[in-house]
Amino acid sequence: MEGITDAPMRALQGSIGAFSYAVSEFLRVSGEAIPARVFTREVPELADRSTGLPVQVQILGGDPDRMALSALAACQAGARAIDLNFGCPAPTVNRHDGGATLLKEPERIRAVVRAVRQALPAHVPVSAKLRLGWESPGEIHHNAAMAAEGGASWLTIHARTRLQGYAPPVLWKPIGQVHSALGLCIIANGDIFSLDDFRRCRDETGCLHFMLGRGALANPSLSHQIARELGLPGCESDWDWCSLMQQLVTHMRALLGHSARLSLKRLKQWLKLAALHGDFAHFDRVKRCETLDELYGVLAGTPRVATKLPG
Numbered sequence: 001m002e003g004i005t006d007a008p009m010r011a012l013q014g015s016i017g018a019f020s021y022a023v024s025e026f027l028r029v030s031g032e033a034i035p036a037r038v039f040t041r042e043v044p045e046l047a048d049r050s051t052g053l054p055v056q057v058q059i060l061g062g063d064p065d066r067m068a069l070s071a072l073a074a075c076q077a078g079a080r081a082i083d084l085n086f087g088c089p090a091p092t093v094n095r096h097d098g099g100a101t102l103l104k105e106p107e108r109i110r111a112v113v114r115a116v117r118q119a120l121p122a123h124v125p126v127s128a129k130l131r132l133g134w135e136s137p138g139e140i141h142h143n144a145a146m147a148a149e150g151g152a153s154w155l156t157i158h159a160r161t162r163l164q165g166y167a168p169p170v171l172w173k174p175i176g177q178v179h180s181a182l183g184l185c186i187i188a189n190g191d192i193f194s195l196d197d198f199r200r201c202r203d204e205t206g207c208l209h210f211m212l213g214r215g216a217l218a219n220p221s222l223s224h225q226i227a228r229e230l231g232l233p234g235c236e237s238d239w240d241w242c243s244l245m246q247q248l249v250t251h252m253r254a255l256l257g258h259s260a261r262l263s264l265k266r267l268k269q270w271l272k273l274a275a276l277h278g279d280f281a282h283f284d285r286v287k288r289c290e291t292l293d294e295l296y297g298v299l300a301g302t303p304r305v306a307t308k309l310p311g
């Protein structure tokens with residue numbers, strides 16, 4: 001998630017969550033292909049794999065040749081899997097021929113996936129991230145088929161159209177239809193905020209793989225609960241917001257040299273998501289904090305949470 005799941009956040013989620021892998025924030029390919037050094041800078045795990053969470057590099061753009069050259073450079077920097085973003089709804093990105101705007105031209109999705117696939121060694125998987133469509137959810141069928149024809153190894157589908165933005169409803173059923181029709185690995189995504197949401201998404205899509213965004217940030221127990229439900233290792237753990245924030249600040253200092261001021265901004269951004277999409281009830285006090293210590297003080301009074309694991 002652009003501006004949120006950067007290297008420090010991925011490092012933290014790698015140590016506290018139950019994820020199989022992370023996807024980088026998107027890197028936009030515009031006038032020139034992205035050189036390897038940019039991938040090394042933006043995705044430091046490619047050179048130093050000490051976070052323990054494999055990371056897939058995501059790129060975004062509409063020009064097949066520049067996308068292919070960029071993907072190759074990402075592999076030279078150490079990427080072991082590439083994801084192509086055809087879902088970003090940001091107007092600036094869309095105006096510059098990137099993200100969800102390609103959903104209006106499925107053949108161009110095929111061309112980009114194919115060019116990237118052909119440029120990379122066979123052992124490097126190429127996947128695509130899609131929304132259901134630009135305007136109508138039914139567009140997913142052709143778009144997904146084109147991405148598959150281009151050679152995508154799997155698709156991640158966010159269960160909304162571009163015109164919806166992040167507004168309800170989330171529509172998981174079309175993901176299930178694509179899953180049945182294509183016989184390709186499909187990762188279901190969108191509005192999984194609780195174990196109950198997860199169960200409904202699994203039942204409606206028939207998928208075996210899931211991507212968590214805002215829900216994982218709002219509820220740090222969620223990935224463990226879902227892992228257990230899927231029969232994967234998930235651990236029982238206690239956590240509290242104060243210690244999570246302190247750990248993230250440590251990662252931000254170590255990996256990006258963030259100042260206290262910038263770190264405070266990032267912590268507030270995370271806690272705002274936790275208030276919006278989870279049960280964090282102290283954002284009104286947190287948003288007025290002017291120092292990290294003040295914020296830790298507010299959080300120190302909040303209870304520890306025991307990860308509730310299903311039966």
Ligand SMILES: Cc1cc2nc3c(=O)[nH]c(=O)nc-3n(C[C@H](O)[C@H](O)[C@H](O)COP(=O)(O)O)c2cc1C
Nearest residue numbers: 001002025026129158189190191192212213214215
């Ligand atoms: C602030 C923000 C930034 C995002 N950045 C990206 C991104 O860089 N690449 C991407 O594929 N999706 C991005 N997304 C979309 C999420 O990956 C995900 O598809 C969407 O939030 C729905 O899933 P969720 O309900 O689990 O959050 C972003 C979403 C948000 C809210």
